[in-house]
């Protein structure tokens with residue numbers, strides 16, 4: 001059970017919201033049948049022995065309705081109990097009802113939702129009424145004891161209000177996870193909202209400072225993850241590991257893709273759960289081979305970079321989807337990754353070098369400093 005894997009289940013690509021920068025929803029998308037879940041079970045029974053996490057993603061997964069989850073969760077959990085399945089869901093919460101919340105609570109499903117800051121900023125980019133509908137769903141989920149975290153998408157517009165957005169998360173006691181708006185390949189003007197990589201890098205440095213300033217009152221997931229990467233010299237979130245072979249997504253019709261981001265793009269189908277493919281079968285697909293070629297490309301293109309061990313060229317979707325599957329470069333967010341990894345490395349080295357304990361050897365205790373630094377953040381994470 002050494003190599004956990006991740007299966008994202010995409011019950012539909014449909015979504016009741018119309019966020020301006022969305023790149024993943026599709027009108028009229030069918031809803032996954034419970035039969036397809038049965039086939040997921042049959043496919044995974046002998047696929048591998050490792051621990052599995054299922055994430056219900058979309059589109060909007062709650063469109064599948066309560067009956068789907070009432071049947072899907074026990075099927076996956078009981079029939080695959082030898083894989084110790086865990087569950088998660090990414091949802092805008094609009095269709096949350098006490099009934100669905102109860103079912104999800106029974107299986108301890110943590111929820112990720114999306115809110116881009118205070119109502120005005122959020123609704124400007126996600127559409128009028130979004131904020132209220134999501135908050136209503138949040139209250140229902142909370143009332144059933146569900147754990148909800150919010151992802152905040154920063155666009156090239158909202159990044160100008162970063163202080164206001166940060167304060168919104170801080171005063172509401174929300175953990176912050178940020179997401180840069182990607183070019184929407186389904187839009188006529190793909191870059192209209194996309195966050196420029198340089199701006200993304202500066203935003204990460206700003207949030208690093210905010211994270212240290214509010215060390216004990218707030219968590220910023222990305223900053224924690226990035227610091228952990230540098231400190232342990234190992235990637236720990238999908239962007240910074242070789243996701244290939246350990247992450248799969250299943251679309252509404254049972255099609256198997258390398259990740260939810262590719263669902264609905266026929267050229268990235270690797271197989272179908274109805275055929276119960278083995279890993280060797282999936283390896284024969286063009287999509288698998290392309291992802292593998294990307295990894296080989298990264299070994300060369302990033303070979304001189306001091307961060308390659310824990311960055312691994314970033315996200316393959318970001319690198320190859322905008323160029324229609326032609327490998328022309330690594331993840332365009334490289335600029336941002338370099339900026340923040342350089343900054344964390346510099347601060348870490350400086351703090352260690354400046355530490356009076358250096359003369360006596362390394363200590364796991366944080367230094368008594370006037371201002372907390374990245375070592376204080378590491379210490380906070382290690383001590384839980």
Ligand code: SF4
Nearest residue numbers: 238239243259315317
């Ligand atoms: S393709 Fe990108 S988003 Fe998908 S699992 Fe890999 S790194 Fe993560």
Ligand code: SF4
Nearest residue numbers: 302305308311313334
């Ligand atoms: S920071 Fe850029 S060059 Fe370095 S490993 Fe990551 S993607 Fe490659």
